[in-house]
Amino acid sequence: MNDQSYRFKNKRQRRIEKQAKPGPTDDVLLTDVQSLLKSLSLANDISNHGSEPTKLPELQSEVELTVSEISSTGDALAYHDASGHVYVVPFAVPGDVVIAKVFKHVKDYSYSLADFVKLVEPSSRRDDSLIRCPYFSKCSGCQFQMLPYSDQLAHKKTIVEKAYRNFSGLDPHLVPSVGDTIGSPLEYGYRTKLTPHFDGPPGGRRDRRNNVKPKWSEVPPxxxxxxxxxxxxxxxDCPIGTDAVRAGMKRERQRVAENIDSYLRGATLLLRENTERKPKPSGDQPADALPGDAVVEDRGEYLHVKTCMTDSNATTTEYIDDHVFQNPAGAFFQNNNSILPVFTQYIRDHILPKTPASRPITNLIDAYSGSGLFTITLSSMFKRSLGIDISASSIASATKNARLNNLPPEHASFIAADASDLFASITFPADETVVVIDPPRKGCDEGFLTQLLQYSPARVVYVSCNVHTQARDIGALVGGMEGVDGGMGMGKGVFEIESLTGFDFFPQTGHVEGVAVLRKKSEITES
Known part of the structure; x- marks a missing residue:
């Protein structure tokens, strides 16, 4: 390889490394592709053919591939020696030999996107008898129904590991071993919310522009x-939905079919489980009349009667152990109730230090508090708990939920605050306070991280549905931010990672929830 070609490849390699940032799926995928190429000793030869154009298969042509690994996005990766590209193929597992149809080449970064066509030779890790959905390998919802659940959990552990390796910017010695992924009690039948949809009639937009009522020739998919x-x-039918949600889906599909002419355009349907807790009938006491498709679960001392709500403004109720939460049906709340008792117990077990701190931690701040999940389920551990959110409607729901759980305002309260000044009204001493944060997928913005570093609480528990942006943010909390002093010196980090683990809120999919527990560095030097 001549010097000019070497410089060309290094420049391209640097561009890949610079552009690989956590956030969009493409960035995470690109990093996994790059890692696979490095493992094949191609890091400095990512085009595989110097500056000459690589011979790639025609689009829509088929290629035979042997799968190497599953990426953090849930799709499989297979290196194709003849074209020097990594191929991204859904619904495959390491060791599978598959036929895939190519539909896009990303030439600058040496990977191609392909559709799964057929299985030539199954991997020993594949078990198609586990598949419960006739739409699997067509629907975009699930990726892993052919994988044993233990393999799904093991893969999700690697997602967390790679997120911190690739996106935290931290030296490896600052990142502890990632714990085994904690599984969902239910592998199917767990989703308490689904939102199927249908598209408008052909030509519907044109008809509306011309003041003509759109016409349906048939019931749409x-x-x-x-x-x-x-x-x-x-x-x-969707087997990852709860029984009540699946019954609601059947009912809503029938309702839409019967009333399709009343729709002028497509729509998204809301299916949200609602739980009513009832005492068991005793003696000759007659049981209450129930809706026709209600699902009744025996919970020992009482019954849970589960129905499906379809009005986004209706109020739904669900229980986490003996905590009750009511929210608008269309509002955000975790969609796997079966794992929430395990999840909240884990937070309770890890939120306080194992050995007593120099000053006891008596206060909880729940940032991004939503309708109060953490404030309420953790409140018994603290003298004062405060939930903060920028959404006034979320604060209203959280305040209502605190009252439903008999928590007085002086023990659990909530305030709406602008994200740019979230800690302005906090009076809790920082060294007696733990902060729980559970941001949206995009993670925390720079302003929030600056405030958190400057406030410098004794402990932080960071919960995230996107472990890649979580790793980026924790990199700032541990490694420091330029121009920010949290008491350890300008630009220095304030925290150390105590533990990392994943939770499987969405079995059969590529998603993993991350929980990171941080402790202030001063705790370590004092212990």
């Missing part, structure tokens, strides 16, 4: 997106 397309797949 009602379901979820077909993998890799913008078209809707007609799905009659």
């Amino acid at each position: 009602i379901g979820f997106m077909k993998k890799g397309t913008r078209s809707t797949l007609d799905i009659e």
Whole structure:
């Protein structure tokens, strides 16, 4: 390889490394592709053919591939020696030999996107008898139904590990070993919310512009997106939904079909489980009349009667152990109730130090508090708990939920605050306070991280549905931010990572929830 070609490849390599940032799926995928190429000793030869154009298969042609690994996005990666590209293929597992149809080349970064066509030779890790959904390998919702659940959990541990390796910017010695992923009690039948949709009639937009009522020639497909397309797949049933949600889906599909002419355009349907806790009938006491498709669960001393709500403004109720939460049906709340008791118990077990601190931690701040999940379930451990959110409607729900759980305002309270000045009204001493943060997928912005470093609480528990942006943010809390002094010196980090683990809120999919527990560095030197 000549010097000019070497410099060309290094420049391209640097561009990949610079552009690989956590956030969009493409950035995470690009980093996994790069890592695979490095493992094949191609890091300095990512085009595989110097400056000469690589011979790539024609689009829509088929190639045979042997799968190397599953990426952090849930799709499989396979290196194709003849073209020098990594191919991204859904619904495959390491060791599978598959036929895939190529539909896009990303030439600058040496990978291509392909559709799964057929299985030539199954991997020993594949078990198709586990698949419960007839739409699997077509619907974009699930990726892993052919993987044993233990393999799913092991893979999700690697997602957390790679997130911190690739996106935290921290030296490896600052990142502890990632704990085993904690599984969901339910592998199917767990989702308490689904939102199937249908598209408008052909020409509907044109008709509305011309003041003509759109006409339906038939009932459209009602379901979820077909993998890799913008078209809707007609799905009659979704086995990851709870029994009540699945009953609601059947009912809503029938209602839409009967009233399709009343729709002028497509729509998204809301299916949200609602739980009513009832005492068991005793003696000759008659049981209450129940809705026809209600699902009744025996919980020992009482019954849980589960129904499906479809009005986004209706109030839904659910229980986490003996804590009760009521929210608008369309509002955000965790969608796997079965794992929430395990999840909240884990937080309780880890939120305080194992050995007594120099000053006892008596205060909780729940940032991004939503409708009060952590403030309420953790409140018994603290003298004062405060939930903070920028959404006034979330604060209203949280305040209502605190009263439902008999928590007085002086023990659990909530305030709406602007994200740019979230800690302005906090009077809790920082060294007696733990902060829980559970931001949206994009993670925390720079302003919030600056405030958190400057406030410098004794402990932080960071919960995230996106472990890649979580790793980026924790990199700032541990490694420091330029121009920010949290008491350890300008630009220095304030915290050390005590533990990292993942929770599987969404079995059969590529998603993993991350929980990181941080402690202030001063605690370590004092202990």
